Amino acid sequence: MELTSKYNPADVETKNYQYWLKHKLFRSVPDDCREPYTIVIPPPNVTGILHMGHMLNNTIQDVLVRKARMSGKNACWVPGTDHASIATEAKVIAKLAQQGIRKQDLSREQFIQHAWDWTNEHGGIILEQLKKLGASCDWDRTCFTMDEIRTQSVIRVFCDLYRQGKIYKDVRMVNWDPKALTAVSDEEVIYKEIQGKLYYIKYKIEGKDGYAVIATTRPETIFGDVAVCIHPNDEKTKSFKGKKLIVPLVNRVIPVIEDDYVDAEFGTGCLKVTPAHDVNDYRLGAKYNLETIDVLNDDGTLNNHCLNYVGMDRFAARTQMEKDLAHAGLIEKIEPYTHKVGFSERTDAAIEPRLSMQWFLNMQELAKPALDAVMNDTVKFCPAKFKNIYRHWMENIKDWNISRQLWWGHRIPAYYLPRGGFVVAETKDEAYQEALRTVDYPLTIDDLRQDEDVFDTWFSSWLWPLSVFDGILHPDNADISYYYPTQDLVTAPEIIFFWVARMIMAGYQYRQEACFRNVYFTGIVRDKLGRKMSKSLGNSPDPIALMDKYGADGVRMGMLLTSPAGNDLPFDESLCEQGRNFSNKIWNAFRLVKGWQTDNTVLQPEASRIAVQWFEALLNQTLPEIEDLFEKYRLSEALMMIYKLFWDEFSSWYLEIIKPAYMQPVDPTTCSATLHFFDSLLKLLHPFMPFITEELWQSLDKREDGESIMLQMTPQPKQTDTQLTSDFAKVKEIITGVRSVRLQKNIPTKTPLHLQVVGQHNNAFDTVIVRLCNIEQINPVKEKEDQSVSFLVGTTEYVVPVNDLLNREEEITKTETEINYYEGFLSTVLKKLSNEKFVANAKPEVVDMERKKQLDAETKLKALRDNLTKLKNK
RNA sequence: GGGAGUUUAGCUCAGCUGGUUUAGAGCAUCUGCCUUACAAGCAGAGGGUCACUGGUUCGAAUCCAGUAUCUCCCA
Numbered sequence: 001m002e003l004t005s006k007y008n009p010a011d012v013e014t015k016n017y018q019y020w021l022k023h024k025l026f027r028s029v030p031d032d033c034r035e036p037y038t039i040v041i042p043p044p045n046v047t048g049i050l051h052m053g054h055m056l057n058n059t060i061q062d063v064l065v066r067k068a069r070m071s072g073k074n075a076c077w078v079p080g081t082d083h084a085s086i087a088t089e090a091k092v093i094a095k096l097a098q099q100g101i102r103k104q105d106l107s108r109e110q111f112i113q114h115a116w117d118w119t120n121e122h123g124g125i126i127l128e129q130l131k132k133l134g135a136s137c138d139w140d141r142t143c144f145t146m147d148e149i150r151t152q153s154v155i156r157v158f159c160d161l162y163r164q165g166k167i168y169k170d171v172r173m174v175n176w177d178p179k180a181l182t183a184v185s186d187e188e189v190i191y192k193e194i195q196g197k198l199y200y201i202k203y204k205i206e207g208k209d210g211y212a213v214i215a216t217t218r219p220e221t222i223f224g225d226v227a228v229c230i231h232p233n234d235e236k237t238k239s240f241k242g243k244k245l246i247v248p249l250v251n252r253v254i255p256v257i258e259d260d261y262v263d264a265e266f267g268t269g270c271l272k273v274t275p276a277h278d279v280n281d282y283r284l285g286a287k288y289n290l291e292t293i294d295v296l297n298d299d300g301t302l303n304n305h306c307l308n309y310v311g312m313d314r315f316a317a318r319t320q321m322e323k324d325l326a327h328a329g330l331i332e333k334i335e336p337y338t339h340k341v342g343f344s345e346r347t348d349a350a351i352e353p354r355l356s357m358q359w360f361l362n363m364q365e366l367a368k369p370a371l372d373a374v375m376n377d378t379v380k381f382c383p384a385k386f387k388n389i390y391r392h393w394m395e396n397i398k399d400w401n402i403s404r405q406l407w408w409g410h411r412i413p414a415y416y417l418p419r420g421g422f423v424v425a426e427t428k429d430e431a432y433q434e435a436l437r438t439v440d441y442p443l444t445i446d447d448l449r450q451d452e453d454v455f456d457t458w459f460s461s462w463l464w465p466l467s468v469f470d471g472i473l474h475p476d477n478a479d480i481s482y483y484y485p486t487q488d489l490v491t492a493p494e495i496i497f498f499w500v501a502r503m504i505m506a507g508y509q510y511r512q513e514a515c516f517r518n519v520y521f522t523g524i525v526r527d528k529l530g531r532k533m534s535k536s537l538g539n540s541p542d543p544i545a546l547m548d549k550y551g552a553d554g555v556r557m558g559m560l561l562t563s564p565a566g567n568d569l570p571f572d573e574s575l576c577e578q579g580r581n582f583s584n585k586i587w588n589a590f591r592l593v594k595g596w597q598t599d600n601t602v603l604q605p606e607a608s609r610i611a612v613q614w615f616e617a618l619l620n621q622t623l624p625e626i627e628d629l630f631e632k633y634r635l636s637e638a639l640m641m642i643y644k645l646f647w648d649e650f651s652s653w654y655l656e657i658i659k660p661a662y663m664q665p666v667d668p669t670t671c672s673a674t675l676h677f678f679d680s681l682l683k684l685l686h687p688f689m690p691f692i693t694e695e696l697w698q699s700l701d702k703r704e705d706g707e708s709i710m711l712q713m714t715p716q717p718k719q720t721d722t723q724l725t726s727d728f729a730k731v732k733e734i735i736t737g738v739r740s741v742r743l744q745k746n747i748p749t750k751t752p753l754h755l756q757v758v759g760q761h762n763n764a765f766d767t768v769i770v771r772l773c774n775i776e777q778i779n780p781v782k783e784k785e786d787q788s789v790s791f792l793v794g795t796t797e798y799v800v801p802v803n804d805l806l807n808r809e810e811e812i813t814k815t816e817t818e819i820n821y822y823e824g825f826l827s828t829v830l831k832k833l834s835n836e837k838f839v840a841n842a843k844p845e846v847v848d849m850e851r852k853k854q855l856d857a858e859t860k861l862k863a864l865r866d867n868l869t870k871l872k873n874k
Numbered sequence: 875g876g877g878a879g880u881u882u883a884g885c886u887c888a889g890c891u892g893g894u895u896u897a898g899a900g901c902a903u904c905u906g907c908c909u910u911a912c913a914a915g916c917a918g919a920g921g922g923u924c925a926c927u928g929g930u931u932c933g934a935a936u937c938c939a940g941u942a943u944c945u946c947c948c949a
Contacts (some may be wrong), residue, residue, distance in 0.1 A: 005912060191949095340949095389878055389947065396948090493946080530945085561900075562886045568945080570886070578901065581914045588912035595911070637888075640900065652916080662910050736918080743906060743918050750909085824896060832893085837932035846893050853894080 003594070007587035009551030009691065016694045017131060023706040026136045028076035030482035037068035037075045038486035040465050041137065042499070043145060045084035047091055047122040050129035052525040052533050052559075052571060053492065055543040059556045060522060061490045062135050063635055066687035068487070069136070070714045076483055077136060078468045080143035081123060085409035085457045086184070092118050092408065093180075104181070108407050108452075115408045129544060133552050134690045136710070143468045145460040146410065153472035154410045154460045155426050157510070158402075162424045166362045171286075172401060173279035174356050175342060178300030179349035183405040189342040189351050198337035199322070200268065202330045203228060206244040206253055212237070213332050215267025217339060218277070219325065220317045222247055223306045224293040227257050227273040229284060234264040248330045249321070250307060257288050276355055292355070300352060314352075359403040359412060359453070367397045369508040370501060379504060379514045382633045386493060386521055393497050400502075402459045409454030416449045423448075462502035465489075465515035472510060486516045493521045520633055523568040530570065546576055553689035554579035557639065560688060564636050582643060583692050586685070589651050590696045592659065593674055599665035607767040608670040611657040615677055617724045618649055623717035626684065642684050650681060653732065657771055675700060680715040730793055731765040737791040737798055738773040745789065745805045749774055756781040756788070758863075759796035786874065790867065795859040808871055815868045819861065826857040 020026060030036075039061050044054055061077060069075035092115045093103050103111060127142065143150060161167050174183040199219045202211040214228060225247050230237040240256045247254055261284060262271045275285030276294040285292055295305045302309045302317050309317045325331045342351040371394040373379045374387055381387050403412060415431040416422045417439060425431035432445040466472050471480035485507065491500060500519055507515030525533050525540075533540035546555045557579030562569060622645055629638035658674065660666045679700060686693040686709050697709035738755065747753065755769070755778045766778050781799070784790055787806050790799040832838045832850050839847055 003911095006914075007912095385879065392877060393948075496947085524946085564887075567880095567887080572885080572901095574901070575886085577914075581912095584914050585912065588915085590911085592911035632890095634888095637899095640888095643900085651912085655911080656916095659911080740918055746906080748909095749907090749917090821896080828896065832933070835932050838893090839932085841932055842893065849894050 003591045005588065005591070007551070007584045007692065009553065009583065010548070012695045013132070013134070013552050013691045016691050017134065019694070020136070020708065020710065021139075023708070025708055025710050026077070026138050027140060028074055028138050030478050031074050032482070034072065034074040036483050036487075037065070037073035038078070038483040039065055039076075039488055039490070040078045040468055040486055041080060042489075042491045042495075043080045043082040043143075043461065043464065044126045045087050046081035046119055046124075046126075046144065047088055048084070048126050050126055050133075050543050052540050052543055053522075054126070054130075055133060055555065056525055056559050056569060057490055057492065057522050058130055058133060058135055059559055060520065060635065061488075062133070062556075062690070063560070063687045064488055064490070064520075065136055066690060066710065067630060067714070069710060070683065070686065070712060072713060075136075076138055076141075078141045078143065079127060079130065079135070079137035079139060080141075080464075080468060081126065081145070082457060082461055083119070083144065083146040083409060085404060085406050085454055088115060088119065089406050089408040103407075111407050132544065132547060133556065136690070141468065145457070145464075149470050149473065150460060150463075150467050151410055152426075153463055153467040153470075154455060155413050156472055157463060157506075158413060158455070158459075159424055159426050161361060166365070167402075167424075168360055168362070169357055170360055171282060171355050172358045172360075173282070173353040174358070174405070175344075176298075176352040176354040177344040177347055177349055178296075178298065178352055179347035180344065181298050183354075183356070184344055184351070190345050191340040191342050194339060194341045196337050196339055196341070197322075198267065198335045199325075200332040200334065201248060201325060202332055203245040203248060203270075203272075205240070206246055208243070210239075212240050212245055212256075212270050213268045214270045214272045216272055217337060218318070219321050220302065220306075220309070220314050221274045221277050221295060222272065222321075223250055223295040223302070223309075224274040224276050225252075225254055225272045226275060226285060226290040226293060227254050227288065229257050229259050229262050229271045229273050230269060231260055231262040231264040232258040233260075234262075234269050236264070237269045240270070248325060248328065257284070259284060259287070277353055279353065279355075282355055294355070296352060296354070300349070315350075356405070358401050359414075360399040361402050362399050363397045363505070366505040366509055367394050367501075370394065370504040370514075373504060373508070373514045379516060380518045382518060382520050386496060386519075389493075390496060390501065394501060400456075402456045403451075403453040404456050405452075406454050409457065410460060412451040412453050412455060414451040416451070417443070418447045418449075422451075458498050458502060461499055462506045463510075465503055466506060466510055475510070480511075484511060484515070485513055488518045488520055489516045490520045490522060492524065494524070496521070518633070523564075526568050526570050533571065541571075541573065546573070550576040550580040551583055551691070553583050553692050557582060557643075557688055560636055560639050561643075562636060564634065582647070583689065585647055585651060586689075586692055586696070589646075589655065590678070590699075592655065593678055594699065596660070596671055597665045598668045598671045600668055602665055602667040604667040604669045605767070605771075607771040608658045608667070610765060610768055611654050612670060612673040613721070614724055614728045615650065615654045616673075617721040618728075619645075619677065619680060619715070620717045620720040621722060621725055623715060627717075639688050642681075642688070646681050646685065650677065657768055682709060683712055683714055686710065686712075727762060727765065730762075731768055733793045734798055735769055735772050737793060738769070738775070738800060741789050741791070741800045741802070742773075745802050747802070747805070752776045754779070754801055756785060756799035756801065757796060758782070758784055758790075758799060761796055784867075784870075786870070792860055792863060795856065795863070797863050808874065812868065812871050815864055815871065819864050819868065822857050822861050822864065826854065826861065829854045829857060 041061065042057065065075050065077045095118065096103065096114060106114070130137065158167065175189050177184050196217050198215050198217055200213050200215050201219060201222070202213055204211045212228060228245050230240055241258065243256050244253050245256060246252070257273070261280065262269065273281045273284050273290065275282040275290060275292040282292070284290070293305055295302055296314065297303045300314050302312050302314060304310050306317070309320065312320065343349065344351055371391065374381060374390050381390070413426060413431070414422050414424050415428060415435070417435055419441065423431045423434045423438070425434055428445065428448060428450065431448055435443055435448065463472060465484065465486050466480070469480035469483055470477055471484060489500065503515050507513060527533055527539040531539060543555065550558070555576045558575035559569070561575055561578065622641065626638050626641055629641065654677070658670050679697070682693045682697050682700070690710070694709050738753065742749065752774050753776065755775050757778065757780045761780060763778065769775055769778065784797065784799040785801045787803050788799045788801045789806065789811065790797050829850055833854060
């Protein structure tokens with residue numbers, strides 16, 4: 001290893017990752033002697049590439065896993081990918097389109113083959129990228145939501161829940177994309193505010209002169225009208241009760257029905273009922289046995305129910321109908337109306353709500369234990385604020401639509417019979433056997449037709465913590481028995497319902513136990529303008545490029561520095577720069593320490609002896625604090641604490657005290673203590689910065705092949721000398737004070753100074769002060785020297801004689817400012833102490849504290865005022 | 875429309891059950907230094923009516939109410 005003054009991460013990272021893989025250091029197998037620590041990765045889309053969200057999320061997981069490993073636990077991080085049915089299918093369609101192939105020109109089998117080709121070609125890229133960031137996953141356990149075990153698990157669960165009566169078929173509105181000719185999921189619909197119009201259309205009353213006025217934003221759907229609904233108690237509309245109305249243009253006669261679903265305050269109080277194009281209308285239709293008339297073709301044009309508008313696009317038809325209705329005198333008025341309309345994320349086409357038959361899972365029973373588990377902290381949420389959100393959703397849980405009109409995914413194992421009805425079974429053979437038992441007509445296996453739909457992607461991912469250990473198919477196997485329940489789940493709050501809640505439910509359903517103990521919600525990575533980073537906005541930096549530029553450790557550190565749980569992370573490259581700078585700092589500290597020659601004849605200098613004792617004490621004092629932050633999942637703060645420990649305390653204070661003059665040897669005691677400290681610091685840093693710490697740890701001492709910092713224990717705290725650390729804090733203040741005087745008075749470091757002390761002073765640390773400040777002598781004095789600058793540490797005054805360098809005016813101003821501050825401070829203290837109620841009501845220790853503050857401030861003020869007087873008298 | 879949250883230094887955030895806070899950290903800024911580990915550095919310094927208005931209290935960044943603000947989730 002070449003010790004250049006700049007750390008070069010590229011080689012170090014590749015080399016060490018290979019080393020870890022070669023020695024299978026991430027591998028975990030059940031071991032009853034050790035406590036398991038398990039994380040299952042939120043599986044990224046199989047054909048996706050690493051984005052900043054992954055970077056953050058997986059860095060956090062890696063930190064937790066590495067920390068657990070270094071705490072002696074049997075740490076197992078299970079990696080894997082998600083088939084991501086809709087996203088992958090969209091990508092395959094796009095790729096085929098480039099070759100001039102349309103999905104509808106292919107058979108299902110042909111399309112699936114293309115999808116597998118695509119998956120095999122691109123799948124795994126993201127896993128390779130995770131390796132680059134240092135992820136310590138057990139790669140031998142890599143799973144895919146559509147591999148054999150996971151697929152069988154999904155099928156088994158569906159059949160099981162169906163047998164339990166929790167799964168049923170029902171009609172529901174889907175979001176139809178008329179451009180892509182497919183249903184899209186709710187997540188792929190983007191709602192935009194649209195300036196539309198509210199049309200007040202006259203419907204004639206059959207056999208009478210009057211008419212009812214109906215307000216609608218979609219006049220083109222009147223061809224699908226089958227009724228008009230009013231509120232039973234609405235005074236305005238009661239005259240229409242029992243009447244029949246005539247739909248304009250088509251002149252179809254429809255009934256007036258009454259239902260309290262209608263909002264009497266909206267529009268005119270009359271609702272046109274169009275069951276094919278609105279889900280609420282559909283329910284009304286079903287309730288009152290009305291016909292369903294679909295007026296649209298797949299591509300959003302009007303179909304043959306629509307007179308001379310047939311074939312027109314729905315928006316063109318709307319414009320034309322506005323004219324025609326107005327011409328016929330059937331429009332009472334048109335009001336501007338702002339409402340939200342859904343658009344397809346992919347094609348930007350206006351989404352058409354359309355009815356279709358879907359599979360549903362009843363969630364009522366599943367939700368109960370899952371809700372309790374979170375509310376009573378069996379499953380802890382971090383931060384806890386997400387508990388409320390969770391509860392609200394779980395208490396109002398709706399049935400889950402688990403079917404999707406796609407080809408890429410797990411095909412629903414329901415088989416339709418030729419004369420109606422269906423059977424659900426894990427295989428077609430089983431389905432056939434079961435069908436034979438139920439039908440009374442001749443049936444061959446080829447008469448069975450499997451459902452065309454596939455499952456919602458989440459219907460496989462909700463089983464993930466179970467299925468990655470094969471816990472559905474073989475619930476008693478060694479892996480699931482040992483690793484389940486998992487420890488921590490790290491994920492984004494956006495998928496708390498889609499994924500987290502459902503996993504908890506699956507855990508209780510299939511193992512009577514929650515699938516994890518803690519859920520850590522990360523924030524969302526945003527750009528400087530506060531926008532979510534996304535591919536479509538193009539505002540996301542490429543994490544791989546960032547790692548090339550700053551090193552994986554640098555980017556990891558940068559991401560973690562300012563991302564407390566649940567808080568969004570406004571990402572800025574300067575964070576990575578800070579991470580890189582820190583890597584470099586560690587690197588250079590190592591160069592210094594490793595460059596020393598020891599000499600057994602050299603005695604340990606007094607200053608070094610003190611420094612070693614002090615840093616030892618400080619380290620011991622800091623360790624439990626870091627541990628505490630880890631326990632509270634305050635990773636940013638833990639990292640910051642270690643960062644300051646390394647940079648400020650170890651490098652700027654400790655090393656500066658002990659470092660020998662150029663080319664001079666160091667005594668063996670100090671040297672070995674320093675190497676020991678370095679070793680401890682590397683271990684503390686390792687979870688955050690795995691690469692550089694491994695590299696330096698390997699060079700710090702002689703290691704066996706296969707040894708790794710990864711498998712070392714985090715340093716354990718010992719008894720702490722807190723007196724020493726607090727004494728030393730004063731020493732630092734004195735040193736800073738002297739340095740400040742030097743800078744103000746422009747006295748070079750090379751010029752030795754005298755330091756005089758007025759008041760109490762602990763001279764045990766004088767060698768340290770002398771060492772760092774180039775002081776010749778530290779003398780106690782009764783009176784401070786005239787030509788001098790002084791500062792206070794506690795109530796002791798430290799005096800630096802400066803001869804003719806004194807600027808009297810400047811000193812006066814400075815002293816007056818300080819006096820002002822302490823006077824203000826003292827007055828707030830006195831205000832409290834003179835308040836009888838305060839003295840009577842406040843806790844005694846609080847009152848004592850105020851008295852101490854008073855004394856302290858008074859002593860300081862006295863010294864400052866004396867100084868001022870002297871300065872002014874000269 | 876329903877729900878949840880945010881608001882503290884130029885930026886990103888700590889500040890937990892009110893009193894050790896006329897408020898802390900990191901970064902950025904400013905000043906002086908290329909001092910043989912590191913200029914990706916060293917030393918030092920400045921910077922805030924704790925969103926606003928009331929209330930509770932001996933005492934409020936902290937608790938309560940209202941207002942404003944931005945954000946997220948659901949519909």
